[in-house]
Amino acid sequence: MICYRDHTVTSTAENGQWYLVLGRNFDVAIVGAGVVGAAVFREAVLSGLSAVLIERGPDILEGASKANSAILHTGFDCKPATLEHTLVQQGHARYCSVHQRLGLPLLRVGATLVAWNNDDLASLDTIARTASRNGVPLTRLDRAALVAREPNLGPSALGALVVENESVIDPWSAPLAYVSQAVANGGVLLRSTAVTDARFADGSWTIGTNPSTIRARVVINCAGLQGDLVEAIARPSPFTIRPRKGQFIVYDKSAHGLVSSIILPVPTPVTKGVVITRTAFGNLLLGPTAEPQDDRDNATLTQGELQALIRAGEKILPDLAHHDITAAYAGLRPATEHADYQIEALAARHWITVGGIRSTGLTAALGISAHVMALYEDTFGPLRPLPDPLWPTVPNLTQALPRSASRPGRSPIVCHCEAVTQSDIAAALDDPLVPAGSIGGLRRRTRCMMGRCQGFYCTRRVVELACGRLPGLEAASHDA
Amino acid sequence: MTHDVIIIGGGPAGLTAARTLLRGGVRDVVVIERNPECGGLPRFCQHPGWGMLDFHRVWRGPRYARALVHAARGATFLTDCAVTAIEPGGIVQVNTPHGAQTMRARAILLATGIRETPRAPRLIGGMRPFGVLNTGAFQELARFGRLPFRTPVVIGSELVAFSALATARHAGARPVALLEEHAHLSVPSVVGHAASWRYRVPVRTATRLVEILGRDRVEGVMVEHRGRQALLPCDSVVLTGCFRPEATLADGNAVRRDLDGTRGPIIDNFYRCDDPQVFAAGNVLRGVEHSGYVAREGRDAARAILRALSGDLPAPTPYVSVRTTGLGYVYPQRLTGVGQTARLFARDSSVARGDLVARDASRRVIARRSGHTLLWPRLDITLTVPDPLDASHVSLERETAEP
Structure with a gap:
């Protein structure tokens, strides 16, 4: 058991975490744990807000954010004077200033x-x-x-x-680090939790999700590919997602x-x-x-x-x-009919829209999150940033830096193509902050089964280690 | 300290080489194996048929793997150790449980074997759910009672596909079908019929996997037969065969690969790579052959290493390079030792007939072998190594390449 700020988290999946939600009225509820939701979640928690991140998938990054080109753009080709351009540049700069503290790579290849x-x-x-x-x-x-x-x-x-300055980063570790830092500092992450409806009354939202309801003063819509559908809860959506x-x-x-x-x-x-x-x-x-x-x-x-x-x-x-x-x-x-990002605070509805974040989202995420918090402060009241937040780090998965598999005293290697050890996998499954929630999430956290043999050699060991922890890996019962 | 021989890979080729070296009087043989135990892929193959050529027995895979390890006793086995690089000068970089180590030997044998072609290079369409896997992973899951699937569909019709059927039935699963894209099975059709009857699994030729369905888990596959598509419900897809050399270590400074042919390391007729201290044997040379054949290669490479250790091998240069026109691949890719007898091994890339001939640079036929081949045949031809001063290369081809 590990203690973090104002609550105690055991290494259980979120279905055991409903006590963190019951009876609480969060400052913000963020819908969607893609890279943008992750960054906004982190920013909200670091800004002193009580925040809950709601994700319908079994793990973070199950939508648009799981597949991109992993480039940290400079924004050189953005349309000048657009919000996208500003936030891409800010996001790039902020990533460069925090990546070392979060243990994130930055390969300045140009x-x-x-x-x-x-x-x-x-x-x-x-x-x-x-x-x-x-x-x-x-x-x-x-x-x-x-x-x-x-x-x-x-x-x-x-x-x-x-x-x-165009650079290469790890597209999965970065958002994982954002969510981890938020959770370490008191944020609540709820996965496998789909928003079904929401009601706004007395300055507060009651969000219906499939297992329970969540109360929050402000909803931040970071729902990516579902952005317009979630937006329809607050108002007729001003944009339509046209997936590309x-x-x-x-x-x-x-x-x-x-x-x-x-x-x-x-x-x-x-x-x-x-x-x-x-x-x-x-x-x-x-x-x-x-x-x-x-x-x-x-x-x-x-x-x-x-x-x-x-x-x-x-x-x-x-x-x-x-x-x-x-x-x-x-x-x-999640492209829309608009060329630019759709970011807006609706004062009367206690709602912030973050939509139409196209392929530049990975770069812009930390810029978007700062922009969203500035909107929050302007619209909904002052922020009191945490004076001394915790900075958990994520394991290094890049080749450029030392991996855990090359350390003396390492545990047996499970995935040889990507040099993933048994303890790397155990650490991802048992992570006290954001444990892997799906087999895809485990792959993204450790790189097991991601190498050239694509699981030819490691599938059995991975299934053995993750069985009972992740859904769908139990040995099938047979009647033959 | 410098070891006599470091063998990378403890499968049939590596272990047989170790056994041959020890019998030949070499004392300090180190076998580096990245898995927790030696024995190689036979460890997970429960069906019988192993050990016939090298032990004159008919064993199941695990029994054969144990026999290989036992026969190589006297060697030092380093398991859970992965070689990360081979460097000039007989140096290997090894990732061990105690950290990274540099090891040195008078000779190195690369015997890292094979793996099957995974999904991506096959360009299969559809979603990417859990449950699309190679036979290797499928059999290992079944072997340990961990198979999370009931109704796999098996893709491909090399022998290993029928091995997958056997494994599936043995583990209590009910394969939905075996699909072969081509009009003919890769094995003689009687094998297909027998397996279909024995395992009660429909075997479909000229049927192509088009698309995989399912978000988290496989829910079915779209298949195409004579231009018509159909949905086949299943809970997993076993992609069999299309073996390729596990030749990553051949991409470094010491060893190079034959990228247009075998995709394994380039060797000469003494199993010797670019770096004359490095040798290679077994399936890493070119993809799958059966274990007895692989073991024999391990033995032959070990004999070459014995000669190398006593300074008795012909110089690696100058050499005659070996090419092919029309065949899938040929190896060894280089011939040294003028006047010695050498064998070339090749495979056709399609069904072909006509004499197999080796020509020198002036197109003169220097060796000929008659005989037709059936599907995906293994070919070999024996010739006398010409003088590199007379012949810069030898070309292996079919005299009439009519199907």
Whole structure:
């Protein structure tokens, strides 16, 4: 049992935590534990508010935030003077200032925006002008300099712009660290808890969820792909989620050295285009596609698009053809009919809307959270930031820094591809702050089954260790 | 201190090599195994058929694995130790329970085996629920009584697919079907019929897995047969076969891989890699062959190492490189030792007929082997190593590559 601030948390799943909610009237209830919800939750708790984070999935990051390109953007290509641009830059800066205290990686690899034809080459100037208006100076490379920087690029690369500060981060550990810090400082996380309805009376919301009700003075809607549906609780939603699917391919670690930076294409008005980037875990990532769809729950892989993606990747980096594919995944981005983020405080409704956070959400999250708390303070009253908050750290999963598997006295290695030890898995299952809530959550916290064999060697051990702790792993009973 | 030989991987190839080295008088043989125990993949294969070539018995997998370990007694076994890199100079970096260690040996044998192709490289569409796994994981779960599935669908028709059926039935599960994308099974069709009857599982050829359904757990698969799609309810998908070398360690400085062919390390006719102190044997060379064959390779590589230790191997350079036109792969990729007899091993990438011929750089036929092959056959041809000064390369091909 570990004691944290104003309540005691045992290492149980949330179904044992309802006593934390009963009879309480929270300052804020945040709906949706994606990266934005996680950052807002942290900010609210650190601002001295009592906060509850409500997530319908069995773990955090089960929606849009589980699949992205893991890049910490500079915002060089944002439309100037938009909220997105401001918050991307703030988010980037704040991530850089807190990442070490939370144990989060930051790989400053930089980006190379490559022109593949004369039209691309012509638009480099425009991009450089926009970037300089956004306060991000870019360096122009001619073909020779580009080849010197990225020798493995395809032969049709003509020139490039270099964006120094584009960085690579761990897309799952960052939000986990935000939620962990919030919980350590008194925040309440409720997973497997779907909001069914909510009533506003006497300056307070009563939120109906499937197991019980939660009372809070202000609701913050960070529901991502469900954003417009949750928004409809407070008002007719001013935006509609139009999910855009992105499929990604993860190449084997042998391909990691093919590029030294993030390879960006010249963006179109609709999408940033197909990117090749190193990952924090030592792989090479190719993607995303951009496919509008209606289904906001299911992101399916499709063979045709994956094949097209591979072809596009091999055009950028012909040597990819020699490397194995480790994984493929698909995610949904909660785009709306608006180009910009939809963030607004409704004073009369005790409601803050945080919607339409597109693919830049991972970068902008800490900027968004600060912005939301500023809105809160302006609208609902003063904040009293915690004088001396706790700073729990998350385990390092990146290759660049020492992993637990290389420490003397380590426990047996369970997953060899990703060097995950038995105690890493136990720690994720038993974490006193945010224990893994699903097999996907366990994979994201430890990287077990995420390597090149995709569980060929470690599935049995992982199932053994997690059985009874995570749903759906019990041995099936047979009547045969 | 410098060991005589470090063997990376304690499966059939590595253990047989250890046994051969010890019998050949080498004292200091270290077997590094990343799992808690040696024995390799046979440990999880409950069906009989193991040990026929090397022990002249018919055993189940676990019994065979124990026999391999027993026969290699005298070696030092380092289990739960994972080699993270092979470096020039006979150096291996090892992750041990006591921290990272650097070990050194006069010769290193890479015998890291294989794994099956997971989902992603197969580009299977659909959702990504829990319950899509390879035979390796499926059998290990079943072996330990932990199988959380009742109704798997088995994809592929290499022998291992039928092994998966046996495991499933043995564990009390009821496989829904075995699906093969091609019009023919990868095994002789009589095997398919027999297994279908024995395990009461429909075997469907020309049936492709299109999409996996289910959010958290597998709920079914969409399959396509002759242009028509159908939904097949199941609770797991076992992706069998398409074995590939577990050759990560060959991506470093000391050893390179044959990326367009075997995908395993490049070796010469003495199982010797780029770095002449490093040797490779077994399934890491090219994907799956049966354990007896693999064990024989372990033995042969160990014999080459014995010669190397006594300074008796031909120099690694100059060499004649080996290529292929039209075949899936060929190895060894290099030949040294002018005038010696060498064997080339290859596999066809499709059904083919016609004589197998080896030509030198001037297109002269220097070896020929007649005979047709059935599906996915193993081929070999014996030749005399030409002088590298006369022939820069040897090409292995079919004289008439008509299907």
